[in-house]
Amino acid sequence: MLTGLTIAVIGGDARQLEVIRKMTELDSKLFLVGFDQLDHGFTGATKGKIDEISFNEVDAIILPVPGTTIDGHVDSVFSNEEIVLTEEMINKTPEHCTIYSGISNSYLDGIVQKANRKLVQLFERDDVAIYNSIPTVEGTIMMVIQHTDFTIHSSEVAVLGLGRVGMSVARTFSSLGANVKVGARKTAHLARIAEMGLKPFHLENIEKEISASDIVINTIPHLILTAKVISTLPSHSLIVDLASKPGGTDFRYAEKRGIKALLAPGLPGIVAPKTAGKILANVLSQLLVSDLTNGRKGSSS
Template sequence: MNSTKNIAVLGGDARYLEMVKNMSKSDHIHIELVGFDQLKQGFSGARQIDIEDLDLSKLDAIILPIPGTNEEGYIETVFSDKKIQITAEWLKKLPKHCLVFSGIATNHLQDIVKEANLSLFPLMNRNDVAIYNSIPTVEGTIMIAIQNTDFTIHSSKVIVLGLGRVGMSVASKFAALGADVYVGSRSKEDIARATEMGLTGFHMGELSAYTAKCNILINTVPAMVVTDKVIQPMPSNALIIDLASKPGGTDFDYAEKRGIKALHSLGLPGMVAPKTAGEILGHVIEQIIYEEHLGEE
């Protein structure tokens, strides 16, 4: 970057502390923190400020928390008791080149950003972020599996549903730990890929035929695929780990009735590796700002 970029970070969790720490090292970035008034530590190149004191006309980017906004426009402020609301009227005061970042894009956030004629970047929808995040996600999944079972991963029968960015990483790492891994998918290409990886691929429609001997079932598919018929044959000491976004793909009520532990494990990167997760976000945001503003230099 040839000139300083002014960025406002509005709210956020532990990941954002590491993100700010890394981004503030740059000589070309100036950061203002809103919603961090309970934070005792400081960062060189960043200052804490109230939202009313932001000079909106000079901002090149704003970074909202991972959940974006709720349907009333309020954001998550882990390090503050103050409520912060983002409205279309507030966004309209930003320069037209100002970029808006969030983890996910709620309907409300999409609507108000569009009304303000700004560009929204939901980071969790990006392939690069998802691939980077698959690393701490897998490590967190392994941790959950170890903490919630009384048997080793080695030699256990593990079913992974979906062979996307997270599913592929989960399947390969559990196989590397010595598990007998089965991969369920509706895609012929994914089933072929699973076979190429030395795993057992099968069509999702046959899932219930594989669960009778399943020790750990890991779902990455954001649709109801782990149904009562799938859960019913499972051993009582089996574990279900659902990594899919809300509401998940598991019949949690039936699993509870059946006496099988089923965990909806969301946000693992931020839980098990906030430092790494923050570094990932900071790197990607800097890259996007550079690419988007390159033509303005």
């Protein structure tokens, strides 16, 4: 239980509703910022503006999956209010206060470090990333079906990267009957791809290896599908880039070549926000119970 803990949930999308619901069930005191257009309320939760938060009483701050923008703004689909999280606000929090975000950037890292607070990036955790790969794969299948005029079965699919998402994508498309090859750099990853019954290739040979691909799915968060690589693809190819913005694709050149290239980060929050929200809520509740309860005990001793 989180009885006695004060948590500020600042901004977000439909995924945050599951987080709020879970925090309410666990008896925490909630202050919600960026939810003024939300129709229903939550018992024990108070809606307000960010400058109305008593930060000196806040044990935890929960930010949306994208965290903040590079200038400190926090987006919310449930409000038109301008929400900015500042270093001054973080400085007012108790020393044990922990900030939770899906991902981070230089701005968020900076204000948290200067305040000497703890920042937890949920999407760096294996459990969150692996659970999230499930709705990500389903969303990828949906996008491929919507944007092609051929079946996944028997199509030539190239998956770039064998991280937690890449592995799930490759396995699922193979189970749907696609001919899947997977590009990676580490020898251990190449061995794992072969063990999975898929065709491995080293990314040094990407131009040759994907030149016959009907579908290319990228999970690598840096430019891998360059103009030179894209120039080798058939004109009917579809690129689905699952990497975080700005992705790993030269979208300008893809458009010039007439190849459809879709940047699709954050698919769990789009195709299955309820499931994605429950994943975050369950992990957050475990972390809050262990980290913050222990932290408060430590600060009071």
